[in-house]
């Protein structure tokens with residue numbers, strides 16, 4: 491037991507502790523925001539990266555809309571007595587509570603998904619409880635990966651390639667959001683290769699092969715990995731940078747998997763899924779993306795900015811064949827039409843051209859962004875009694 495009174499602790503743009511009840515509340519809010527529909531076949535799903543961002547939205551929408559059964563995998567730190575558990579730990583506990591309350595059948599594994607050990611543990615659990623997988627959703631975002639073959643640790647970096655990138659950014663370490671400038675020197679070839687090793691498609695392909703080798707791909711199996719295209723204003727640091735090289739590798743991996751004998755044999759498909767900008771722990775680490783996302787919110791307002799859960803609902807409907815697949819000319823599933831709409835991008839470019847003036851004229855997007863960042867850690871969430879001591883040592887849901 492570790493009942494204590496906690497306050498948010500911020501270092502730079504990072505918040506280093508999480509509120510269990512606040513984090514749980516965000517999951518319940520997401521759950522309630524996804525209208526339930528319980529008919530259908532209850533497919534078996536494996537979601538890698540289930541505790542945050544698009545992975546969490548995929549689990550919640552999959553449970554609510556299709557009654558998915560199966561396994562989520564994430565890598566979260568427990569409560570240490572000095573420091574709270576990671577927010578994803580508390581979100582997992584809250585998701586498991588909803589699973590139990592609503593009679594679903596979904597388990598959660600806390601492990602390094604990049605390891606062979608994780609693959610074999612998950613395959614064992616699938617064999618024991620569910621059988622072959624209908625859908626594998628790959629939504630990991632990590633700063634490093636240990637190559638299971640060589641033991642080498644690769645570190646991803648967020649840098650432009652070819653030329654330095656100088657751009658406005660949002661300083662959200664201060665109480666009031668302000669514009670600052672960021673300059674990033676170009677990454678080296680070695681840094682680009684390391685980023686590809688972490689965020690490219692190698693690990694995804696290892697998961698698909700591991701499931702196939704255990705006879706765990708269902709007929710009509712689909713697998714989808716999350717990717718991002720984004721705006722031309724952030725392209726130098728995203729799509730044309732080191733992370734963009736990793737996303738291109740991920741997209742090539744999708745095409746290779748899609749054409750592979752392994753999938754053909756099962757009448758299976760592999761896709762990347764282009765989702766829109768979202769406030770997540772992964773994306774707040776990218777300079778300028780915070781300011782871009784704030785401006786996107788200013789332009790789109792409350793109704794136009796699609797949530798991760800809304801996009802996950804669309805993804806499931808396409809994967810389950812309830813609506814036709816929306817593929818671009820490169821065979822990617824597109825969920826980001828609302829973000830890349832030319833009129834929307836034109837208005838974002840106008841704000842970007844004079845960012846301080848834009849921020850002075852309207853802080854709505856930046857204020858929303860900062861609130862979203864705090865909510866990622868369970869802070870500043872409605873209907874939470876922050877003044878009361880709270881149990882921080884919450885157990886990880888049992889696998890039994």
Ligand SMILES: NC(=O)c1ccc[n+]([C@@H]2O[C@H](COP(=O)([O-])OP(=O)(O)OC[C@H]3O[C@@H](n4cnc5c(N)ncnc54)[C@H](O)[C@@H]3O)[C@@H](O)[C@H]2O)c1
Pocket residue numbers: 538539540541542543544545563564565566578601602603604628629630631632633715716717718719764765766767768769770771772773
């Ligand atoms: N955030 C965005 O704006 C955005 C937009 C489009 C696409 N995407 C893509 O969505 C995917 C997920 O990103 P996100 O922003 O939702 O990330 P996130 O940081 O919110 O979540 C990452 C998840 O990965 C898990 N994870 C990290 N390392 C792990 C490991 N070693 N083993 C097991 N689990 C691990 C975390 O526990 C967490 O569940 C990425 O491919 C990202 O590029 C993100």
